[in-house]
Amino acid sequence: xxxxxxxxxxxxxxxxxxxxxxxxxxxxxxxxxxxxxxxxxxxxxxxxxxxxxxxxxxxxxxxxxxxxxxxxxxxxxxxxxxxxxxxxxxxxxxxxxxxxxxxxxxxxxxxxxxxxxxxxxxxxxxxxxxxxxxxxxxxxxxxxxxxxxxxxxxxxxxxxxxxxxxxxxxxxxxxxxxxxxxxxxxxxxxxxxxxxxxxxxxxxxxxxxxxxxxxxxxxxxxxxxxxxxxxxxxxxxxxxxxxxxxxxxxxxxxxxxxxxxxxxxxxxxxxxxxxxxxxxxxxxxxxxxxxxxxxxxxxxxxxxxxxxxxxxxxxxxxxxxxxxxxxxxxxxxxxxxxxxxxxxxxxxxxxxxxxxxxx
Numbered sequence: 179x180x181x182x183x184x185x186x187x188x189x190x191x192x193x194x195x196x197x198x199x200x201x202x203x204x205x206x207x208x209x210x211x212x213x214x215x216x217x218x219x220x221x222x223x224x225x226x227x228x229x230x231x232x233x234x235x236x237x238x239x240x241x242x243x244x245x246x247x248x249x250x251x252x253x254x255x256x257x258x259x260x261x262x263x264x265x266x267x268x269x270x271x272x273x274x275x276x277x278x279x280x281x282x283x284x285x286x287x288x289x290x291x292x293x294x295x296x297x298x299x300x301x302x303x304x305x306x307x308x309x310x311x312x313x314x315x316x317x318x319x320x321x322x323x324x325x326x327x328x329x330x331x332x333x334x335x336x337x338x339x340x341x342x343x344x345x346x347x348x349x350x351x352x353x354x355x356x357x358x359x360x361x362x363x364x365x366x367x368x369x370x371x372x373x374x375x376x377x378x379x380x381x382x383x384x385x386x387x388x389x390x391x392x393x394x395x396x397x398x399x400x401x402x403x404x405x406x407x408x409x410x411x412x413x414x415x416x417x418x419x420x421x422x423x424x425x426x427x428x429x430x431x432x433x434x435x436x437x438x439x440x441x442x443x444x445x446x447x448x449x450x451x452x453x454x455x456x457x458x459x460x461x462x463x464x465x466x467x468x469x470x471x472x473x474x475x476x477x478x479x480x481x482x483x484x485x486x487x488x489x490x491x492x493x494x495x496x497x498x499x500x501x502x503x504x505x506x507x508x509x510x511x512x513x514x515x516x517x518x519x520x521x522x523x524x525x526x527x528x529x530x531x532x533x534x535x536x537x
Contacts, residue, residue, distance in 0.1 A: 462528055
């Protein structure tokens with residue numbers, strides 16, 4: 179990765195940074211405070227309270243949306259203020275990060291207190307950190323744009339440019355921000371969908387496309403929701419779930435099957451997708467996949483492990499839904515159950531109606 183300092187000059191001098199810290203107002207008495215020492219003067223609010231001047235943002239503070247955020251590359255300190263024009267009229271576009279409110283689900287703005295110039299925001303779950311886009315990562319943003327362009331402009335007649343582009347996207351899609359950015363690009367999502375379908379392209383390309391899709395939406399609810407919004411319409415009546423089920427039914431490549439199981443698990447984080455999978459005979463398909471016999475024993479074990487994890491993650495009751503679920507919860511936290519355990523539970527699920535629905 180190219181160092182960020184190659185692209186950006188230092189935004190603040192040390193003296194400016196120190197003066198900004200000196201001007202930081204004391205937190206309000208009624209704020210939830212974070213204290214790492216016994217000194218009250220070193221405590222700060224859990225929810226960052228912006229003013230018209232830049233203040234230091236601590237790593238464990240929650241940031242409201244819509245702020246002007248910048249990084250002091252000389253000190254590595256992040257600062258933020260209200261999004262207002264610079265008093266000197268000199269705004270460095272590279273230092274500006276406006277947090278998209280659509281990417282920060284859960285924030286609610288209470289009525290502003292009289293006489294207060296700060297914006298006080300409340301998060302529904304204070305323990306969850308809000309999504310903050312990476313600061314000043316021009317290199318990664320450029321790489322995402324160029325790689326996505328290579329894929330969208332490829333007519334699928336050659337895989338020459340597809341492999342490196344897919345590898346770049348897979349690396350970037352582990353980030354919440356870039357995964358969401360990828361999922362918002364409907365043309366790119368449709369191209370990835372086409373790439374993972376059966377074709378004359380090498381299996382490696384199909385496998386990489388499957389991995390990129392699954393990684394972008396894995397544990398990323400916002401990305402999953404927006405990715406699914408590009409399907410199930412007049413132009414795209416089917417979506418990736420149907421493609422995954424067809425692949426599990428007909429494909430033979432162990433690597434591709436493993437990545438299809440990963441994509442399936444990522445998709446089924448959405449309750450509607452999970453129910454659609456079960457209603458379409460998903461449990462029977464899991465049994466078939468579990469009983470597949472690749473030539474290599476290692477490949478068989480990896481595939482069975484994927485199926486077992488799917489059962490544990492999506493088909494077993496939790497303590498919230500079943501008072502007797504302690505066994506399953508302990509399995510999720512401990513070692514993997516054996517093959518016999520998985521088959522017994524799959525067969526029990528298959529006997530339920532309809533198609534393994536959880537009761």
